[in-house]
Amino acid sequence: MTMAKRSSSEAMAWLLFSAGGVVSALLVPVLLLLSGVLFPLGLLVPEHAHLAAVLGHPLTKVVLLGLCMLALLHWAHRFRYTLYDGLRLKRLSVPINLLCYGGALAGSVWAAIVLF
């Protein structure tokens, strides 16, 4: 059987996809619960100065940026295959890859601008 050679880009894309899935599954529910439910409902009232200090800390920013980047890369991989297989558009793989990974990159830059 003739086969293509080992694909390091697929390996990289999949690792980032998995990492994105794991960190999103771990962190996003916590963030949603805090900022979407507990804070607005007043069930947990953080002191403003304390919250500002936590959010202003460089480590928090790095973690949040990492979360945004990996979550976007997770989306990029999923959406790429949704277009490839779900909509049978594999012949358009070049523009699709540009859209997905370009979108993830643009989103990451935007996240960095918002955070820093």
Added chain:
Amino acid sequence: MPDTITLQVARYRPDADAAPTTQEYVVPLREEWAVLDGLNYIKDRLDGTLSFRWSCRMGICGSCGMTVNGNPVLTCGTFLTDYAPGPIRIEPLANFPVVRDLVVEIEDFLRKLPAVKPWLVREDEQGVDDVEFLQTPAQLAEYQQYSMCINCMLCYAACPVYALEPDFLGPAAIALAQRYNLDSRDQGAHQRLDLLATAQGVWACTYVGECTSACPKGVDPAGAIQRYKLTAATRTLRSVLMPWAAR
């Protein structure tokens, strides 16, 4: 319970028909009869021209896979009464070309199977006196599940990726590669890597999981592929980042 059931069987004789047709047969509905027994009743009593494959009648040979009411199953392990009162639709396995009636062309699978080297690969050729390899129960458990595969190809019929991409190595072949990769006696994992870590290998899989639902032997090919993706990704990146430590 009625004492008969109708089977709607796909017929296709490439020499005579332009396209597949459906033919109805009424067969006895007996509690101990599998779908395959219904087909054999047709073959013996009603219509000797119907073609289908079978051999063991006990879920071992893997040759009786067909599409029953839309799902890929072993017809010797699927009972008529499960579908009563019927009718039951019986078609050839999906994703394979039809040779005749319910018989499919499996050449593609037979080509892919040996490509993953499904045997114990050793770097050293041992002498006859040294060929006894001992294995602990824990080492056996590492791969035993994957060794249950009977090559029935139900997983290929169930896989939507294989339907779109015939070059995809496919669930059973990858699970079988893992069966040997995870065997403590095998030394061929790096040889299989070159085939498995490609766009037609594990990277084609999008983890739909239909293969695992279809498998009659509990092999879990989707799990095998998913697990191998991590191996493939780390090995591939290591050889990119550290070419001197290649393999």
